[in-house]
Amino acid sequence: MPVAIRFEDVSKSFRLSQTKNLKEMLLGVAGHRVRSVNVQAVQHLSLEVQQGESVALLGHNGSGKSTTLKMLAGTVAPSTGRIWARGRIAPLLELGAGFHPDLTGRENVFLNSAILGISRQEVARRLDGIVDFAEVESFLDTPVKFYSSGMAVRLGFAIAVNVEPDILLVDEVLAVGDEHFQGKCLKRMDQLKSEGRTTVLVTHSLDQAASFCSRAVVLDHGQRTYDGPLEDAADAYHASSRSQTVEPSP
């Protein structure tokens, strides 16, 4: 199987308490040092994922797993190193982040799909499948602001999995939604897996990872401490220190 994702010595550091306004900036220029902290979110991460693999990124808060996923999604640029990916990447937008509250469900499906790079004709073709999956038939022409949070999440997930991504990125969103829908999501993700698509799942629940992934990568303070079969990941995961650093929330 060809390589789907490749990280080449990727590092990411954030400067916390960056100058956010003109006043601080001018003070900085004037010689008053504005205090800032460098946080190494990800350090020298090299990684290869084969097409069709399902990988769980495990780690505690502040381990850098979300940052890793964001760099892969292309919303955050690595400080050093390079990331390669093959095909269409569909990040599962958290809680319908791409939804505009004043637009109807239908309009948002088209907008969200366009963001994922799907043409109008293709969306029109898949609309029934998306609506079916999300179970929002009767609300399709209702503005999304009247949706319950569960409905919005379902619609967001339905779009992401129905556009046939080559690489699906899932960031703990499965924690939301009722059991019935979670089961449905896992089933759909299994189906995507059997079609040879690649999935990266970020989670701190070993159980959830176990139900879907065969390989685990454990991150601890931005460094990889384990990479191998999921069954043997538990030790590394529990060993990874719980000492709390602030997770920089980009």
Next chain:
Amino acid sequence: MTTTAPVADQLRLVNAPATLWRGTGQDLRDVVASRELLRAFTSRELRTRYKGASLGWAWALVRPLVMLLVYGLAVGVFLGAGRTTPQFMIFVYSGLLAWTLFSTIVMGSINSLVANGSLVSRASFPRLLLPLSVVLAALVDFALQASVLTVGYLIYTDWPSPSALVWLVPSLLVLVLVAMGVGLALAAVNVYVRDVGFLVDVVLQVGFWLTPILYSYSQVLGGAEQLKLSAETVSRIYMLNPMANVVIGFQRALWPAGDTPSAAAAAFPGRLDVRLAVLTVVALIIAWLGMRIFVRLSANFGQEL
């Protein structure tokens, strides 16, 4: 349904770094390739703006028309500009049209990233599309606002000649390119330093009064005389403002009374065609620079928003 997904063509670099100089062609190709998304953003921009307002689209017209009435009364009647400038309302509206489009593009571009922060921080798409959709939506508003002029022409039964309307082409081109370039650069900076929006608001207020919208070019020269300054120097500095040239171009195109002898004294005597030709080149450079600054700074928008 167990089909095997086809192996996608190539390993691509995610978030390929941009430099100031290289990548212009690639960025333009990316925008063209994402034209469906550009259309989706534009239609969202247009659809959501007046959603929930019962007057809906009419609001696009309310602001310029109210401003027109206020200026017509305050400047045209009270200050007496209406006695020296024929068809004063059309004169003012021509300039207002240009200025409204300019400030809508600049302010809209600046706000487009912050307003879509949750989207930018979670999904990857060419960031240029957000400010570009603002430009397209502003042009739709502009067309709507410009159509009101026909009412004015009907009232005065005086229509602009086709040869006059040609001035609209270079003027509009310069306007959009400059507004876009400035808007793109400031939008990117605004992500990192949020003061930009407020600063630009003030600068636009000043710019409005330094552009011959409510007064004519000849009154600038009259003012120079009063201040005992050389008319030539004042004119040269005043006309450095691209929007002054654009507004004069708009007036030549859309203000039919400008052709009459009584208005000739108020008109700009210089070679507007040459000025607009030079400005088109300058505007292209501004637009290109703005785009490069925007793209250069865009790699980390997702973490700042």
